[in-house]
Amino acid sequence: MLRGSPGALVTGAAGGIGKAVSSRLARDGFRVFLNDVGKQQEIGLLASNIADSGGCAVAVEGDITQEAGIDAIIASLQSPMQAFIHCAVAPLEERWFLKTPVENFNRQWELAVRAPVCILQRILPAMLEVRRGAVVWVLTTATVGAPPKQMSAYASGKMAALGLMRCLAAEYASKGIRFNAVSPAFTETPLTAATPAAVRELYRKAIPMGRLASPEDTASAVSYLVSEDSSFVTGLNLPVCGGALML
Amino acid sequence: MIIDRINALFQEVFDDPSLQIGFETTASDIQDWDSVAQVKLVLAIEEVFNVQFETEDVAGFKCVGDVVAALRRKGASDG
Numbered sequence: 001m002l003r004g005s006p007g008a009l010v011t012g013a014a015g016g017i018g019k020a021v022s023s024r025l026a027r028d029g030f031r032v033f034l035n036d037v038g039k040q041q042e043i044g045l046l047a048s049n050i051a052d053s054g055g056c057a058v059a060v061e062g063d064i065t066q067e068a069g070i071d072a073i074i075a076s077l078q079s080p081m082q083a084f085i086h087c088a089v090a091p092l093e094e095r096w097f098l099k100t101p102v103e104n105f106n107r108q109w110e111l112a113v114r115a116p117v118c119i120l121q122r123i124l125p126a127m128l129e130v131r132r133g134a135v136v137w138v139l140t141t142a143t144v145g146a147p148p149k150q151m152s153a154y155a156s157g158k159m160a161a162l163g164l165m166r167c168l169a170a171e172y173a174s175k176g177i178r179f180n181a182v183s184p185a186f187t188e189t190p191l192t193a194a195t196p197a198a199v200r201e202l203y204r205k206a207i208p209m210g211r212l213a214s215p216e217d218t219a220s221a222v223s224y225l226v227s228e229d230s231s232f233v234t235g236l237n238l239p240v241c242g243g244a245l246m247l
Numbered sequence: 248m249i250i251d252r253i254n255a256l257f258q259e260v261f262d263d264p265s266l267q268i269g270f271e272t273t274a275s276d277i278q279d280w281d282s283v284a285q286v287k288l289v290l291a292i293e294e295v296f297n298v299q300f301e302t303e304d305v306a307g308f309k310c311v312g313d314v315v316a317a318l319r320r321k322g323a324s325d326g
Contacts, residue, residue, distance in 0.1 A: 096262040148283075198286045 005031040005056060007081045008226065009073075009123065011064055011115070012088035014039035016189025017138055019046055020215030021085055021222050026055030028223055033077055036088070037063040064088060064115040070122065080126035083226040086116045086161075087138045091191070094150040108157035113164055120168070124177065131176030134226040135168070137161050138218060139183045143237060144245050162237055169235035178234040182221045185241035187213040209242030248325045249296075249315050256291045260284055270312035296323050 008025045012018035013034035023046075026032045032050065034043040034057055043059040050057040060076040063069035090107045093100075120135065127133030139158045142148055147155040162181060169179040186192060186203040204212050221240045224230050239245040250270065258266045261279055274280040289305055292298075292314065298321045308314050 098262075149279075196286075196290055198290060199283075202282055202286055 005029055006083065007031050007033060007077065007079045008083035008085065009033045009035065009060075009077065009081050009119070010085045010087060011035045011119075012086070012138075013046060013059075014042040015087060015089070015191060016215045017184070017187060017218050018087035020219035021087055021138075022046060022057060023050060023053075023055075024216070024219035024223050025083070025085070025226065026050040026053070026057055028227065030056075030083060030226075031079070032057040033060045033073075033081070034058065035060050035062060035064065035073055037061065037065075037069070064119060065110050067118070070115075070118050073119075074122045077123075080130070081123045082127070082133055084116075084119065084123060084133075084135045085138070085222055085226070086119075086136070088115065089138070089191070090154075090157075092151065092154045095153075096150055097152045100153050104153040105156070108153045109160060112157035112161040116161070117164070124172075127177050128172075128175055133177040134230075135165075135177070135179045136222050136225045137165050137179075137181040138222070139181045139237065141183045141185050141239055141241050141245055143181075143183050144239060144247070165237070166235050173234050178225075178230070180225045180230070180234060181237045182218055182225065183237055183239045183241070183245075184218045185213045185239075185244055187215060187218065189215055207242040207244045211242065213240060213242065249318055249323055250311070252295060253292065253311060253314065256288065256295060260287050260291060268311050270310065270315065272311045273309060292318070296321070298323070 008030040010018055010022045010032060013022045014036035022032050022034050034046055036043050040059065040061045043061060047057040047059045060073050062073040088111055090111050093104060139162055142151060142155040143158050143162050165179045165181050185207060200212065204210065217240050221238055225233065239247065254268050257268050258264050261277060289300060293300060296318055298318065300317065304317050
């Protein structure tokens with residue numbers, strides 16, 4: 001364990017983006033706590049790989065939608081966190097609103113909003129004591145402009161998270177805690193691997209840079225937002241989209 | 248009838264149970280028929296009729312009638 005290294009908690013660490021974010025923050029010098037649910041082997045392997053590369057990571061498996069799961073995760077954190085990156089996301093189903101069960105909305109909102117609320121209410125006090133901390137949500141370009149159709153459960157959860165991020169950015173700006181978000185375009189990950197090639201090509205053509213996002217693109221943006229280089233940045237929703245959105 | 252099965256797919260893709268297409272229906276006849284809907288329609292038709300269209304086939308679809316003709320060439324029947 002690297003003594004004195006700042007701690008960073010990453011949810012959804014076994015996912016494509018979560019893995020890239022975790023690896024990048026470890027290279028940046030963070031002691032990374034890797035959380036996911038039902039992916040103990042994957043996050044264990046990721047922790048080993050990070051260690052093999054000279055970094056420091058600890059797997060902290062637990063269900064962030066359950067109080068007991070969050071309690072277990074918090075108990076596993078070996079020091080106060082200086083960064084929290086929320087990458088966890090529920091699977092995305094394309095359905096028209098009237099054909100979307102309320103349970104789908106509950107699941108998306110629980111992961112996007114309730115889970116980070118519960119985690120932050122436990123880790124924020126320690127950040128406030130040292131007046132230092134950075135929180136980043138991984139959202140989606142669907143939070144900017146008109147959202148795609150058939151994604152009301154997923155997109156509304158992400159937009160609610162965006163609202164929460166902004167509220168917290170306003171409340172804690174004077175206290176040294178920064179809250180931001182990154183909104184990646186369609187990203188090549190295991191979560192999106194089943195998307196038909198024709199649809200992926202459509203998304204690719206809509207991006208001026210002519211390629212889909214990689215998990216490392218988002219990881220680089222997260223790295224910036226938790227670093228001192230962004231010390232005057234809070235409340236930002238940063239699109240990572242190859243020019244598809246120009247704000 | 249092939250056209251009836253395609254009509255059902257249009258109703259699903261556009262979420263409009265009242266939608267009625269014809270052989271002459273084109274993208275300009277349905278407001279939400281954009282490139283995303285086009286891809287979803289093609290994928291749905293391929294799945295339901297168990298066919299695979301080539302890029303040249305899809306590029307040649309100017310109206311629903313062109314799709315029906317392509318399906319018939321691939322062995323689909325009105326029976």
